[in-house]
Amino acid sequence: MVYFSKLATAVAAACLASSVIAHPGEHHDHAAVKREIVARNQMASAAKRSIDSCSNSLKHRELNARSIARREETLHSIRKARGITSKPQKYRRDLATLEVYEAVNRNETGAVNYAIGSSDTTIFSANTSCILTPEVTDGPYYVTGELIRKNVTEGQAGIPLYLEIQYLDINTCLGVPSLYVDIWNCNATGVYSGINETGNVAEGGWDSTYLRGIQSTDDDGVVSFETIFPGHYEGRATHTHLLVHDNVTVLANNTMQDGSVTHIGQLFWPETLRSAVEATYPYNTNTQAVTTNAEDTWSIVQAEDDYNPFPEFVYLGETIEDGLLAWIQVGVNVTADYSDDSYYGVAAILQADGGHQQSDNVGGGSGGGGGAPSGTGSFPTGAVPSGAAASAV
Template structure:
């Protein structure tokens, strides 16, 4: 079993994200959603205990130190590359924050009020920025056979997003290498690439591949992508899809084949961050 332990995002604004319609044919069963939340809470609690039990080991402390250094340096590189002069807004979620978040109106959710003086060790070291959850749906717009690549933007307009995910074995607190992570999300107007149906007409139709790609985790269990912040559409919280493949064969055309799907999930983005993106001129 693996745990998505950290998602570090560096964001710059140069385009407005807007809304679109929901996936055609989607139905949201509120009773099923409630059951999923209860199951997620139970698994999150168990995962936190498992991680705490081995988090003091030498190997895990070394992994944490490397993660802090890598994420801090990447944040500095991204800010320099985008010529960001303003002071950074730093925030992360921990388990207690997640529990509070689930109990309130998400339309009024804020962020942790970290200052520029908050240590990078606090920002980038927690095991609970994302919580182990039961597998989620891959949705109707998953496309098999996408390319192995880090930059998936293909010129799509939007708010630039550097996405890092790290897979950790919750029984040992050690990283899981060679997991092939498949990501996809809507563009800034809520449209998915590779799909051409009513309510989701992509430029390029079925042959489009924007905002889709695959990366393998390295020896620290890390895979990273350059994408854009996803737009939202009616009926769904703003999200990015993740699908993990293990024991795959890499083909000559830079795609993967075989193996097993070991986890399907979605990253749901902070409401305050989404609002800030959509207010960007």
């Protein structure tokens, strides 16, 4: 069992005792956040016990075998498509400098010399034990009405990130098909698309759509996105947002609506990886203060071994500029619905005529819920991604 260090505990306690600083709109009462952290940890512990009971089943082992083969094939396919022939960098973290989960080396880059057609199960068997991510606030700047698409980069500069998420039923340890997964994160300089207000002025304003999109899980519960490694902004550790919908209605314009909210979560990234990324352009032009994982408001490293919000990853080539392949498994309760939860907040809605602010509060802890803008009586109808031609939709 991994324990929270005294230093990290002190830092997290200080965060909870002070005002939360982040993008405008992400305002949380520190006492309420503390209660939510306790509840989150209890839920994660119960879910972990449930998933442990089925993790040795034959069907789950077969699913993991398919996952290993898929990740291996994905790596080789990406390298071939991008013309990467160099061997991956022999990179290992300095374990002595890392805290809690980061003490587990999740960088699998140096495990083997990759070549097209090579076969290795060691690297791609990592994170196949139904490790859970916590259910936390969707944060500010969640936008509904985004397009169903795999590549969300829209030309944003940054380290290419090929991210695979596999959703498993915590009661069966099997993949959950037909979930619709929203992904969003800020760009390399800490700015979210779809929002245009003080503290977050996106190029394209409310109409911008970069680094946002939706994918549906396959029969093994897998979605994958082509995005970039997120930048940072003051008050939160570097993270990627995920929100899962079930029983949705897919519209003819390649968007979705309705359905339940089955899971709200965030993925986090080790400090050494973040530092390596942010030594590159344009991350190194970001002047906002860095918040470490240990300092994050939501105490992401506090739940010991009941959940793990850090994906496994490999470098695609010799240097980090070649990009990353990352993967994680997320256990979900398929009967859950967070649509009416106070931590499900909608900042804006993307419609055919562009983006529209949902309310004066951009979400992330003050209530919200989905649906149409107040008083309009219409649902999201989608829009052409910012910077894309109409024929691309």
